Amino acid sequence: MDFMAILTSLVGMLAVIWLSWKVKKSRNINATLPPGPCGLPLVGYLPFLGTHLHRKFTELGEVYGPIYKLWLGNKLCVVVSSPSLVKEVVRDNDIVFANRDTSIAARAITYDANDIGWCPYGAEWRKLRKIFVGKMMSNASIDACYTLRKREIKNTIRDVYRNRIGKTVDIGELSTATSINVVQNMLWGASFELGQKGTNLGVELRKMLAELMVLLGTPNLSDIFPVLSWLDIQGIERKTKHILSWFEKIVYSAIEQRTNMVNDEQKDFLQFLLDLKEHEDRESSITIIQLKALLMDIIVGGTDTSTTMVEWTMAELLQHQEIMRKVQQELAEVVGMFSSVEEFHLRRVMLNVWAIHRDPALWENPLEFKPERFLDDPEKFDYLGNNFKYVPFGSGRRMCAGIPLAERVLMFILASLLHSFEWKLPDGAELNLTEKFGIVIKKSEPLIAIPTPRLSNSELYY
Numbered sequence: 102m103d104f105m106a107i108l109t110s111l112v113g114m115l116a117v118i119w120l121s122w123k124v125k126k127s128r129n130i131n132a133t134l135p136p137g138p139c140g141l142p143l144v145g146y147l148p149f150l151g152t153h154l155h156r157k158f159t160e161l162g163e164v165y166g167p168i169y170k171l172w173l174g175n176k177l178c179v180v181v182s183s184p185s186l187v188k189e190v191v192r193d194n195d196i197v198f199a200n201r202d203t204s205i206a207a208r209a210i211t212y213d214a215n216d217i218g219w220c221p222y223g224a225e226w227r228k229l230r231k232i233f234v235g236k237m238m239s240n241a242s243i244d245a246c247y248t249l250r251k252r253e254i255k256n257t258i259r260d261v262y263r264n265r266i267g268k269t270v271d272i273g274e275l276s277t278a279t280s281i282n283v284v285q286n287m288l289w290g291a292s293f294e295l296g297q298k299g300t301n302l303g304v305e306l307r308k309m310l311a312e313l314m315v316l317l318g319t320p321n322l323s324d325i326f327p328v329l330s331w332l333d334i335q336g337i338e339r340k341t342k343h344i345l346s347w348f349e350k351i352v353y354s355a356i357e358q359r360t361n362m363v364n365d366e367q368k369d370f371l372q373f374l375l376d377l378k379e380h381e382d383r384e385s386s387i388t389i390i391q392l393k394a395l396l397m398d399i400i401v402g403g404t405d406t407s408t409t410m411v412e413w414t415m416a417e418l419l420q421h422q423e424i425m426r427k428v429q430q431e432l433a434e435v436v437g438m439f440s441s442v443e444e445f446h447l448r449r450v451m452l453n454v455w456a457i458h459r460d461p462a463l464w465e466n467p468l469e470f471k472p473e474r475f476l477d478d479p480e481k482f483d484y485l486g487n488n489f490k491y492v493p494f495g496s497g498r499r500m501c502a503g504i505p506l507a508e509r510v511l512m513f514i515l516a517s518l519l520h521s522f523e524w525k526l527p528d529g530a531e532l533n534l535t536e537k538f539g540i541v542i543k544k545s546e547p548l549i550a551i552p553t554p555r556l557s558n559s560e561l562y563y
């Protein structure tokens with residue numbers, strides 16, 4: 102027993118010494134680095150991060166300035182939080198910074214970075230992005246599926262009208278369900294029987310996506326200490342792969358049904374990608390892995406982002422009834438009723454957009470919900486990555502590839518909810534506008550509100 106205890110302690114000590122040596126070696130960088138907090142040996146600043154990374158990074162920016170470094174284990178992170186530095190990163194040195202630090206979870210869900218979001222910058226990424234932005238996200242292609250979006254949003258409005266008037270509604274859930282249906286329709290059409298018989302694919306997909314977003318946003322020890330990655334201590338890799346295998350079944354089922362179709366006149370994204378798979382020209386042909394990874398990008402990139410924005414906007418509008426009324430009034434009128442360092446640091450650079458968007462030196466009363474600030478100065482409302490004070494979709498080579506779809510789905514859901522119903526909080530309920538950290542910064546509590554019809558003609562709800 103004693104011998105076993107001594108042996109275990111010895112092995113443990115040797116492991117710690119070896120790990121410390123590895124970390125020390127990897128931190129030997131002959132480059133001028135910006136200032137930053139010291140942290141502890143081995144783990145660096147990791148124990149002090151807390152759960153709200155975006156807030157911690159902003160606090161550190163106030164102490165160390167708009168560019169600082171910190172060590173997370175043996176990973177060097179450089180955080181920048183001023184528009185001019187964002188411009189240096191994403192515009193002036195865009196090629197140097199055009200790679201993302203791909204986490205283990207991101208690798209697992211994207212077939213080892215075979216998608217657009219995590220694919221290393223180079224010919225394959227260029228090809229995928231060209232297909233996606235140039236073809237799938239073209240105005241013509243997005244316009245062509247307008248009826249699908251319209252039908253799904255109509256379904257949501259009808260469901261609220263029929264079943265939820267005067268009752269509580271979880272706004273995040275409502276918009277997620279709507280956007281998942283819209284995306285599914287665009288991907289493979291509504292006519293497909295996917296998933297197990299008797300199960301609601303939308304509900305399952307929503308559950309899987311919610312889990313995936315948590316996994317993608319959770320700091321993973323395996324990423325910070327790659328030598329320990331084989332242990333998968335938090336089980337993040339295992340759980341992500343489980344979600345991927347569920348998703349695989351759905352995609353295979355969709356591809357199978359599509360291949361068996363006599364009439365392949367379908368003009369949805371799946372058919373478009375299947376055609377590219379068969380394409381003889383290498384310049385525009387894609388592999389089955391890339392096809393699946395692209396579908397994953399659309400599902401992951403295209404749902405939680407837009408619906409989180411719907412939920413936050415609705416929460417602010419409920420808090421500021423006068424602005425809610427202005428929006429609804431407008432709807433009534435129009436509708437009718439983001440120093441040189443070494444190259445290997447660079448892709449770790451983090452743009453603290455959260456801090457920039459809240460910097461009082463850049464924005465008047467930044468925390469005040471004042472949407473009209475964007476009306477006075479159209480330059481301020483440029484969200485296409487040209488104004489480095491305001492980069493909600495990022496900027497430069499790797500900026501969001503789905504803006505055209507995001508613009509439409511987000512606006513369509515929000516405007517339909519606001520135009521069709523009056524919204525109020527349940528009696529005695531207090532609005533909680535606090536956030537929780539993740540790959541997308543969501544509300545810490547779901548937004549629950551009660552609708553009452555607003556339109557005079559009940560037929561408009563059907």
Ligand code: HEM
Binds near residue numbers: 403407502506
């Ligand atoms: C309100 C909605 C959305 C927001 C706020 C948003 C935001 C972002 C941001 C901040 C990035 C990283 C940009 C950078 O690193 O500079 C990004 C990348 C990306 N987004 Fe979005 N996004 C939204 C909707 C969508 C939609 C609807 C899709 C797809 C249908 C999509 C697909 C992508 C893809 C594929 C990338 C990776 C681009 C690349 O690495 O080349 N996003 N998005």
